[in-house]
Amino acid sequence: MSSHAPTASANTRYFVPDPSAWPFLLTAGLVAIILGAWSALEDKSLGSIPVYLGIAVSAFIIFRWFRGVALESEHGKYNKQVDTTFRMGMAWFIFSEVMFFAAFFGALYYARSLSVPWIGGEGAKGVANIEWPGFEASWPTNGPAALGGAFTNMSAWGLPFVNTCLLLTSGITITLAHHALKDNKRTACIVWMWATVALGAIFLYCQVVEYIHAYKELNLTLGSGVYGSTFFMLTGFHGMHVTLGTLMLFVITCRLMKGHFKPDSHFGFEGVAWYWHFVDVVWVGLFIFVYIL
Amino acid sequence: MFKSGLAARAAAGVTAALISGAAWAEEARSQYNLPVGATEISREVYWLHNFVLIIMCVIAVLVFGAMFYSIIAHRRSKHPKPADFHESTTVEIIWTIIPFFVLIGLAIPAAGTLIRMEDTRDAELTVKVTGFQWGWKYEYVGHDYEFVSMLAADSNKARQLDSGIDPRSVPNYLWEVTNPLVLPVGQKVRFLITAQDVIHAWWVFDLAVKKDAIPGYINEAWTKIDAPGTFRGVCAELCGRDHGFMPIVVKALPETEFKTWLAQKKGVDVASLGKAPPVAEATPVATTTSTAPAPTEAVAAAVEVAAATPVAAAPAKALTKDELMASGKKVYGTQCAACHQLTGLGMPPNFPSLVGSKIATGPAAAHIAHTLKGKGLMPPFASLSDLDIAGALSYQRNSWGNKASVVQPSEVAAARK
Amino acid sequence: MATAHAHDEHDHSHDHHHGPDKGIMRWIKTTNHKDLGTLYLCFSFTMFFIGGLMSLVIRAELFQPGLQFVDPEFFNSMTTLHALVMIFGGVMPGFVGLANWMVPMMIGAGDLALPRVNNWGFWILPFAFALLLSTLFMEGGAPAGGWTMYPPLVLQTGNAFPLLIFAIHLMGISSITGAINVVVTILNMRTPGMTLLKMPLFVWTWLITAYLLIATMPVLAGAVTMLLTDKYFDTSFFTASGGGDPVMFQHIFWFFGHPEVYILILPAFGIVSTIIPTFARKQLFGYDSMVYATASIGFLSFIVWAHHMFTVGMPLAGELFFMFSTMLIAVPTGVKVFNWVATMWKGSMTFETPMLFALAFVFLFTVGGFSGLMLAITPVDFQYHDTYFVVAHFHYVLVPGAVFSILAAVYYWVPKWTGVMYSEFWGKVHFWLSAIFINVTFFPQHFLGLAGMQRRVPDYNVMFSDFNMLSTVGAFVFMAAQFIFIGNMLYCMFGKRGQVPNRVWEGAQGLEWTVPSPAPYHTFEDPPFLTDSETTVHWDEADETLTGVRR
Ligand code: HEA
Ligand code: HEA
Ligand code: CUA
Numbered sequence A: 001m002s003s004h005a006p007t008a009s010a011n012t013r014y015f016v017p018d019p020s021a022w023p024f025l026l027t028a029g030l031v032a033i034i035l036g037a038w039s040a041l042e043d044k045s046l047g048s049i050p051v052y053l054g055i056a057v058s059a060f061i062i063f064r065w066f067r068g069v070a071l072e073s074e075h076g077k078y079n080k081q082v083d084t085t086f087r088m089g090m091a092w093f094i095f096s097e098v099m100f101f102a103a104f105f106g107a108l109y110y111a112r113s114l115s116v117p118w119i120g121g122e123g124a125k126g127v128a129n130i131e132w133p134g135f136e137a138s139w140p141t142n143g144p145a146a147l148g149g150a151f152t153n154m155s156a157w158g159l160p161f162v163n164t165c166l167l168l169t170s171g172i173t174i175t176l177a178h179h180a181l182k183d184n185k186r187t188a189c190i191v192w193m194w195a196t197v198a199l200g201a202i203f204l205y206c207q208v209v210e211y212i213h214a215y216k217e218l219n220l221t222l223g224s225g226v227y228g229s230t231f232f233m234l235t236g237f238h239g240m241h242v243t244l245g246t247l248m249l250f251v252i253t254c255r256l257m258k259g260h261f262k263p264d265s266h267f268g269f270e271g272v273a274w275y276w277h278f279v280d281v282v283w284v285g286l287f288i289f290v291y292i293l
Numbered sequence B: 001m002f003k004s005g006l007a008a009r010a011a012a013g014v015t016a017a018l019i020s021g022a023a024w025a026e027e028a029r030s031q032y033n034l035p036v037g038a039t040e041i042s043r044e045v046y047w048l049h050n051f052v053l054i055i056m057c058v059i060a061v062l063v064f065g066a067m068f069y070s071i072i073a074h075r076r077s078k079h080p081k082p083a084d085f086h087e088s089t090t091v092e093i094i095w096t097i098i099p100f101f102v103l104i105g106l107a108i109p110a111a112g113t114l115i116r117m118e119d120t121r122d123a124e125l126t127v128k129v130t131g132f133q134w135g136w137k138y139e140y141v142g143h144d145y146e147f148v149s150m151l152a153a154d155s156n157k158a159r160q161l162d163s164g165i166d167p168r169s170v171p172n173y174l175w176e177v178t179n180p181l182v183l184p185v186g187q188k189v190r191f192l193i194t195a196q197d198v199i200h201a202w203w204v205f206d207l208a209v210k211k212d213a214i215p216g217y218i219n220e221a222w223t224k225i226d227a228p229g230t231f232r233g234v235c236a237e238l239c240g241r242d243h244g245f246m247p248i249v250v251k252a253l254p255e256t257e258f259k260t261w262l263a264q265k266k267g268v269d270v271a272s273l274g275k276a277p278p279v280a281e282a283t284p285v286a287t288t289t290s291t292a293p294a295p296t297e298a299v300a301a302a303v304e305v306a307a308a309t310p311v312a313a314a315p316a317k318a319l320t321k322d323e324l325m326a327s328g329k330k331v332y333g334t335q336c337a338a339c340h341q342l343t344g345l346g347m348p349p350n351f352p353s354l355v356g357s358k359i360a361t362g363p364a365a366a367h368i369a370h371t372l373k374g375k376g377l378m379p380p381f382a383s384l385s386d387l388d389i390a391g392a393l394s395y396q397r398n399s400w401g402n403k404a405s406v407v408q409p410s411e412v413a414a415a416r417k
Numbered sequence C: 001m002a003t004a005h006a007h008d009e010h011d012h013s014h015d016h017h018h019g020p021d022k023g024i025m026r027w028i029k030t031t032n033h034k035d036l037g038t039l040y041l042c043f044s045f046t047m048f049f050i051g052g053l054m055s056l057v058i059r060a061e062l063f064q065p066g067l068q069f070v071d072p073e074f075f076n077s078m079t080t081l082h083a084l085v086m087i088f089g090g091v092m093p094g095f096v097g098l099a100n101w102m103v104p105m106m107i108g109a110g111d112l113a114l115p116r117v118n119n120w121g122f123w124i125l126p127f128a129f130a131l132l133l134s135t136l137f138m139e140g141g142a143p144a145g146g147w148t149m150y151p152p153l154v155l156q157t158g159n160a161f162p163l164l165i166f167a168i169h170l171m172g173i174s175s176i177t178g179a180i181n182v183v184v185t186i187l188n189m190r191t192p193g194m195t196l197l198k199m200p201l202f203v204w205t206w207l208i209t210a211y212l213l214i215a216t217m218p219v220l221a222g223a224v225t226m227l228l229t230d231k232y233f234d235t236s237f238f239t240a241s242g243g244g245d246p247v248m249f250q251h252i253f254w255f256f257g258h259p260e261v262y263i264l265i266l267p268a269f270g271i272v273s274t275i276i277p278t279f280a281r282k283q284l285f286g287y288d289s290m291v292y293a294t295a296s297i298g299f300l301s302f303i304v305w306a307h308h309m310f311t312v313g314m315p316l317a318g319e320l321f322f323m324f325s326t327m328l329i330a331v332p333t334g335v336k337v338f339n340w341v342a343t344m345w346k347g348s349m350t351f352e353t354p355m356l357f358a359l360a361f362v363f364l365f366t367v368g369g370f371s372g373l374m375l376a377i378t379p380v381d382f383q384y385h386d387t388y389f390v391v392a393h394f395h396y397v398l399v400p401g402a403v404f405s406i407l408a409a410v411y412y413w414v415p416k417w418t419g420v421m422y423s424e425f426w427g428k429v430h431f432w433l434s435a436i437f438i439n440v441t442f443f444p445q446h447f448l449g450l451a452g453m454q455r456r457v458p459d460y461n462v463m464f465s466d467f468n469m470l471s472t473v474g475a476f477v478f479m480a481a482q483f484i485f486i487g488n489m490l491y492c493m494f495g496k497r498g499q500v501p502n503r504v505w506e507g508a509q510g511l512e513w514t515v516p517s518p519a520p521y522h523t524f525e526d527p528p529f530l531t532d533s534e535t536t537v538h539w540d541e542a543d544e545t546l547t548g549v550r551r
């Protein structure tokens, strides 16, 4: 028999939650969304109800789940070790997100540096040009078949530059909020947080304006060959992450206003801040590789 | 590597293949080992394969020898008290370094062969190979001659579900084509390999050439065949339903015979429509290749087929229904019947019946568009000539009780724009 | 709250304070690592049988030349689903189930770090596979483009296409959450005194596996997302006319796919490294180098992916690079094989069922490794590629590799889980039938491949008849033999409990053997003590009151 550490009091024990139906219901919600999406893409037999139902169920469960965690945390169920778990968990989750973006950055690299030059007759596999006479490699491009018709590419120094400034500033404001929280200056923290939320929201607004501009005036669409594909998929997935991040910031700010979090224990806050920085860094990558270069 | 229950049989087989070498392999393909092949490169590859295999066997004997010795000698009944060593840096370094050197010994010859295989410079003849679902198109670049090659008719018949035909009764079952690719002996031939719809891979065993055919891109490969003969291969990349049924046959002819062959082919085909493969039944190749054919015979045969191909002037003028039906029947037989069957009844549910089909009896434009673009499992047939498509469609529209307008080549040409 | 109760897990196997719910809700709502481990294993088991049935459809059609039973398109669906079900439904959940059960017990943790997330990760799987398998009944049939899903072919899939993609997204979510859980548990929940280099090897290999999962599953998700947008939203990632390249998909896929195959084998290495010392009654040889070798394999697995694509026409420099890097993997893998042999050397071996499976693993996995090395030699791979030689290679590493290791692990730990000893006699019968007929099934496929039979075909030239016939016979007998295993497991699940000691195997070491058999619902709620000397405890000195950790 194993010998035990001396008397384990309640809060030195690692918190093990009670059985829970949340995960199962969340899966059910996701599956409903999937069935709806499948039907929308293919045979249209199910209509849109499953999607809405699924989104509603999932959103509700996510809300309940996170609320549950917040309450457990506020009731002091979590000890230091649980805190470490959350930190590590968040860090690894963000790493997995980085790898998701890596796939699309990889696609961008491959298209720009390999496949487009090859069909343009350059490089080791340049014979491919026989299939596409007259096509010369350049970037941006919508390919030898000029898919989607002539387009203008998105200039880096208009809205995208503004957006870069917005996000970088939001990185600063959230750091200021964090310091304020640590110094127990709650009001300052909340103000900085609202600033961050606002910056995120303005970013999203600009992004929508940019997309409309691209579609309406530049004729730059998802269908504009591989440039359009990489441009919209990278910025689009980034935009989704900003949306999510802004929502999370919003929730955290509300929790701050309800008095949650302590100067020395506020993982929820930090996790969101990490996520926000991640979104920020991805944007810098996008700005350099998608817009400038 | 031969440690299974099959060890004895396996070892015997490989040894047989190793010892008997080239001569043996020419008569019958080895059941156990790579073919020795008909080119310098293929022999290098064969050598390299055997070399690696033998080294693996040696390592296997040593490692498994030690393991089985230990299993037998150090079982509890023999060796009740276990030793208690559990580490030895020296030993561990040794068995890290030795495999490393073994690998270097393998990598050097491998790299040499690889570099030679990738060197496609200075070719004397270039053939463009285009894979499509499910066949190959060959184009002699600079000679303005091209044709299509698909699974031979008798194999095709036998391979249908519940065909009732014993594959063993079909010579070269699944390894025979309507039109083999003809190549000259002793010349460096460069292949430009690409595809129309999905990825295929052009593989001929004896030439040790396997390259993926990627739509929109071109891969290069080359070969230089030593001696006349017939070499077979298959598509080696999953490409859909009939991936298993798009073989490749290469016939190597002495250089001069090849020249005559090509000249004759060009003389006849280029003037006419070129792209339609001769009807399978009329192709004597299927029977001549099962035993190693005398090359001259093959040429004669090829010429015969070429001459038999209906010659029509460039179809600017409208053709009569009979003309269209006659040529269309053949095109239908080679191109469409694989799926829609000679009876037109297709193979539901995958391949719809054309009898009374809305598309095949409706407006011609939709019918043409469908054939040019394909749909679902049906591949696009834009690579066929206008005349062929016009014929096949006219035939479909007026057979098995269907009654609709004929389709003129000019309509097809217009639809292409 | 549950944790408020002081609690001792030794005196009863059933905890009244926070015991499981009753009936089906127990399984739906459970957050307990043992319950979830059981669920994972049962799920994996079911999938193995579904995948096995599909492989029998394949083998039945290939019994003779000519088409006898199925349409070629359906055949391709079988191949595709067989692989997806076996890999994502069989082996991976099997290993996750073992990790669920064993990792906390091996490192002295009460549960996994994130129990609710653990439940979520499991319950995604049945849904994901229900979606995937439902495509069998759809218009246009199930996906038939191979498990590698290469475009443009896979884009020809009918109605089923979005479900294929979404099912893979779900499997990805499941794997990533599961992997994060394992990493965090290992890094954060070890009992005091258990330093990283004192962890059992199963824990180590899982740590690295989890890392590979977190790094590569999102890449797969990205790749299939691009397929989805290419098909439905006009993007042209994989279309030349828009500047994309079908081969780009292959690069992204295999950047996931190659680490994936090590995901399927590293935990197996851990299992074998646990079992062999137990039955050789001798400490594992070269613990440290085992750890470093595992890490090197993990690292190398990221830079060899294009060895699956030698024939796509890469620039020469690329081909050379990928050939050399691939060959390098033989070095750390060799270290592992040699260490296992050295562990046996001068041991005192007995051959209970787990040991038999572990030994067969070492032998047959290595055979598969040798053919892998042959495949790495680029110029010869041009001949091997997409033939049955490749099929033989990967079944050798997957079936007598990954699957045998799961069987070994189940036999090894099942008495701990259920408190019932399996039948040694039937275990041995199961082993011998499996070991013999797996070779009858897959060894002839080497010859088929070399002689020129390509993969993924429902029909073949008549010269391949004999070996195909043999292979089919092997497959049917192998599958039949698995029913013995079912019987043995049912016996363990429903037999009379409490007959086995804590330390089921006399040579076994590690914390899991210090708790009763069957293991109580909650173990190690308070971390067990570890002292330095325990890491070197020997089998013959083993004392039931000591907690020893196998090095
Ligand atoms: C568990 C899964 C697993 C494992 C562990 C491996 C291990 C290896 N594999 Fe395998 N492989 C697959 C699963 C796996 N593979 C699958 C599923 C496919 C096909 C996918 C598909 O196309 O569908 C595949 C395909 C595949 C290919 C592509 C073939 C082709 O399509 O043309 C190649 C090519 O290099 C390859 C190589 C290797 C190598 C070098 C190893 C090495 O890790 C092996 C190392 C081990 C040893 C070498 C033995 C032990 C070592 C010694 C005793 C030391 C001394 C030895 C020497 C010095 C040589 N594998
Ligand atoms: C882990 C993976 C795995 C496993 C286990 C198997 C198992 C088997 N496979 Fe398969 N196979 C693949 C992975 C696997 N395969 C892959 C990746 C492909 C390539 C697909 C493609 O080309 O796209 C393939 C393709 C493939 C082909 C080629 C098809 C083709 O090219 O057209 C064939 C043909 O014979 C085949 C046969 C078999 C057979 C007879 C088995 C038998 O071994 C099956 C019998 C096995 C069992 C019944 C399982 C027994 C296990 C247990 C009882 C475990 C108990 C578990 C617990 C307690 C948790 N497989
Ligand atoms: Cu074409 Cu396979």
Ligand SMILES: [Cu+2]
Pocket (backbone or CB within 6 Å): C257, C258, C261, C305, C307, C308
């Ligand atoms: Cu690999």
